[in-house]
Amino acid sequence: MEFKGEDAENATVNVDIWYDKVIEEFEAITRDAERVQRETLKRILERNGVTEYLCKWGVDGTTDPEEYKAQVPLATHADLEPYILRLSRGDQSPLLTTQPISVFSLSSGTTDGRPKFVPINDELLTGMVQTFRISAAYRTRLFPIRPGGRVFELIYGSKQIRTEGGFVACTVISHIFSSERYKMFRERCQVSPCSPDEVVFGNDPQQSLYCHLLCALLYSNEVQYFRSIFSYSIVDALRTLEQVWQELCSDIKEGKLSERITVPSMRAAVSKLLKSNPDLADVIYEKCKDMENWQGVIPRLWPSAKYIHCVTTGSMEPYLGKLRHYAGDLPLMSGDYGATEGGIAANIQPTIPPENATFTMVPNIAYFEFIPLHQHLEDWKMFQNVANAHHTEAAPVGLTEVKVGQDYEVVITTFGGLYRYRLGDIVRVTGFYNCTPQLSYMGRKNLLLTLNIDKITEKDLQIAVEKVTRLLREENVELVDFTSYADMSIEPGHYVIFWELSEKIEGSVITRCCSIMDESLIDPGYSGSRKAKTIGPLEIRIVEKGAFRKILDHYLNLGTAASQFKTPRCVNSHQALFDILNNCVIQTHFSTYLS
Numbered sequence: 001m002e003f004k005g006e007d008a009e010n011a012t013v014n015v016d017i018w019y020d021k022v023i024e025e026f027e028a029i030t031r032d033a034e035r036v037q038r039e040t041l042k043r044i045l046e047r048n049g050v051t052e053y054l055c056k057w058g059v060d061g062t063t064d065p066e067e068y069k070a071q072v073p074l075a076t077h078a079d080l081e082p083y084i085l086r087l088s089r090g091d092q093s094p095l096l097t098t099q100p101i102s103v104f105s106l107s108s109g110t111t112d113g114r115p116k117f118v119p120i121n122d123e124l125l126t127g128m129v130q131t132f133r134i135s136a137a138y139r140t141r142l143f144p145i146r147p148g149g150r151v152f153e154l155i156y157g158s159k160q161i162r163t164e165g166g167f168v169a170c171t172v173i174s175h176i177f178s179s180e181r182y183k184m185f186r187e188r189c190q191v192s193p194c195s196p197d198e199v200v201f202g203n204d205p206q207q208s209l210y211c212h213l214l215c216a217l218l219y220s221n222e223v224q225y226f227r228s229i230f231s232y233s234i235v236d237a238l239r240t241l242e243q244v245w246q247e248l249c250s251d252i253k254e255g256k257l258s259e260r261i262t263v264p265s266m267r268a269a270v271s272k273l274l275k276s277n278p279d280l281a282d283v284i285y286e287k288c289k290d291m292e293n294w295q296g297v298i299p300r301l302w303p304s305a306k307y308i309h310c311v312t313t314g315s316m317e318p319y320l321g322k323l324r325h326y327a328g329d330l331p332l333m334s335g336d337y338g339a340t341e342g343g344i345a346a347n348i349q350p351t352i353p354p355e356n357a358t359f360t361m362v363p364n365i366a367y368f369e370f371i372p373l374h375q376h377l378e379d380w381k382m383f384q385n386v387a388n389a390h391h392t393e394a395a396p397v398g399l400t401e402v403k404v405g406q407d408y409e410v411v412i413t414t415f416g417g418l419y420r421y422r423l424g425d426i427v428r429v430t431g432f433y434n435c436t437p438q439l440s441y442m443g444r445k446n447l448l449l450t451l452n453i454d455k456i457t458e459k460d461l462q463i464a465v466e467k468v469t470r471l472l473r474e475e476n477v478e479l480v481d482f483t484s485y486a487d488m489s490i491e492p493g494h495y496v497i498f499w500e501l502s503e504k505i506e507g508s509v510i511t512r513c514c515s516i517m518d519e520s521l522i523d524p525g526y527s528g529s530r531k532a533k534t535i536g537p538l539e540i541r542i543v544e545k546g547a548f549r550k551i552l553d554h555y556l557n558l559g560t561a562a563s564q565f566k567t568p569r570c571v572n573s574h575q576a577l578f579d580i581l582n583n584c585v586i587q588t589h590f591s592t593y594l595s
Contacts (some may be wrong), residue, residue, distance in 0.1 A: 062261070143350075153200075298326050341418055348360050460522075514540050514592040540590075543586065
C-alpha cells in the first residue's frame with residue numbers, strides 16, 4: 001500500500017491519532033495501577049474460579065488479592081505440567097481455564113534443555129500484542145514512520161506439531177505473528193513487512209533467511225526500520241549477507257530466484273516479487289564490493305531506515321557490539337519484555353541505550369507479584385545457601401508495592417491459566433512511571449555455574465566476557481559466540497568456556513584472556529575457592545568455525561523457531577550440545593591467574 005500526496009498526509013494523521021489514543025489509554029491505566037491490578041485479578045478469577053486447579057486450593061469465588069495469595073501457593077511449570085499435559089491430550093474439562101485451550105506454545109528449550117508446553121488463548125495473545133502496540137506508539141512519536149513504507153522484519157515461524165489430543169503446538173512467536181490481532185495492528189501502523197508470509201512460515205530457516213535478505217534488498221529504499229525478536233537474528237542475517245551478497249545481486253539482476261530455494265510456497269511467493277532490475281543490482285553491488293569490515297552496512301544498503309528494534313538484554317547482550325558494528329550511527333532500541341507465558345512490560349523509553357533498557361509494566365494484561373531477593377542479586381547469591389537450608393523466602397509483594405533499587409523474582413497470574421507462576425526472571429526496579437514500576441532485566445534466577453560454594457550467574461559471565469572482548473578487538477578478532485560448562489571430571493573441578501572466533505589468534509593472547517576472565521569472576525565463593533585451590537584454573541576451548549551454527553541447527557531440528565533461538569550460556573544439562581562442542585575443539589588454554 002503506497003500513499004501519495006494528500007492520501008499520505010491523511011494516513012499520517014490517522015496513524016498519529018491512533019497512537020495518541022494508545023498512549024492516552026496507557027497513561028490512564030498506569031496512573032491507577034493498583035486498582036487496575038485488582039480488577040485484572042478479579043476478571044481472571046471470576047472467569048476461572050471453577051477450574052479444577054483453583055478449586056483444589058479452595059478459591060471458590062475468591063477475587064480479593066490477599067485471600068487469593070493466602071489460598072493458592074506459588075507454582076512452577078512442574079506444578080502445572082500435569083494439568084497442561086491432560087489438556088494437550090484432549091481433556092476438555094475446565095482444568096486451568098473455562099475458555100477452551102485450542103493451541104499451545106512451545107518454549108525454546110534453550111534454558112533447561114527441553115521445550116515446555118504453555119496453554120494459549122485469545123486474551124493472552126491480546127495482551128502480548130498490546131505491549132507491541134504501546135511501545136510502537138511511544139517509539140513512533142519520537143521516530144515517525146512514513147505510512148506505506150516497509151519494515152525489514154526478521155521473523156521465523158516454527159514447525160507445527162500436533163499434541164496427542166490433536167492440538168497445534170508451535171512457538172509463541174508463530175502464534176502472535178499469524179494471529180488476526182497482530183495483522184490488524186500491523187495494518188493500523190500502515191507499514192508492511194518486506195517478506196511475504198510464505199517466507200516467515202517457510203519451515204526452512206536457512207531458505208527463509210536468504211529470502212528475507214532478498215526481499216529487504218528489493219525494497220531497500222523503502223525500509224523504515226529493522227525489527228526482530230532477538231538481536232541474534234539480525235547479527236546472524238548480516239553475517240550471512242557478507243557471504244551471499246553476490247548471489248543476491250545476481251538474483252535481482254536476472255530476475256530469477258536462486259536454486260537454493262526449494263520450498264515450493266516460498267519460491268512461488270518470492271518469485272512474484274522478483275523482477276529483473278539491473279540498476280538496483282548494480283547499486284547494491286557497488287555498495288557491497290568495497291565494504292570495509294561491513295561496518296555501517298545497514299544505513300548504507302537501507303538509507304531510509306531510522307532505527308533497529310530487537311531484544312538486546314539478557315543472553316542477547318553479547319551480540320550488541322556486532323550489532324552496533326553493522327548499524328553504524330542508527331539508533332538501537334531494545335524490544336519489549338515478555339515471555340512464552342505472556343506479555344509483561346513495554347519499552348516506552350526507546351532512546352535509552354540498550355544496555356540500560358528499562359521496561360514499564362502493563363498492569364491490565366496479567367496479575368503480577370514480586371518476590372524480594374534481598375537488596376540486590378549479588379546479596380541474594382550470598383544469602384541463597386542459608387535460605388535453601390532453612391527453606392525460607394521473602395513473601396511476594398504487589399505491583400505497586402515494589403521498591404526502587406530492589407531486585408525481585410517475577411510471579412504472574414495470567415488469562416491463559418497460569419496461577420502465581422514463577423517465571424524465574426530476576427528484575428531490578430529502576431523507578432516508577434506514574435504508579436506502575438519500571439524494571440531492568442537482570443537475568444534468570446537459576447544459577448549458571450556452580451562447583452563449590454561459588455555462584456556464577458549469566459550476568460557474571462557476560463561481564464567477564466566483555467572484558468576480554470576488548471583485548472580481542474585490539475587483535476582485530478571477533479568473538480562469534482560462547483557458552484560455558486562446569487567440568488567436574490577431574491579434581492579440582494574448573495570452569496570451561498567454549499569460544500568460536502572469527503580468526504585465528506596467538507595462543508598467548510588466549511591464555512591472557514583466560515587469566516582476565518578468571519580474575520573477573522568476582523563472586524566471593526569463586527575467588528575464595530580459587531585461592532584455596534578447591535576450584536582449578538579457568539579453561540578456554542576454542543572451537544572451529546561453524547560450531548555454534550551446529551547448536552542452532554540442533555534446536556531447529558527439535559522444532560525451535562530461528563527467531564526464538566537463544567544460545568545457551570551453559571551446557572551442563574545439555575549432553576547433546578556438550579558433545580557437539582567437544583567434537584569441534586581445536587585448541588585449549590588455561591588461566592595462569594593465581595596458579
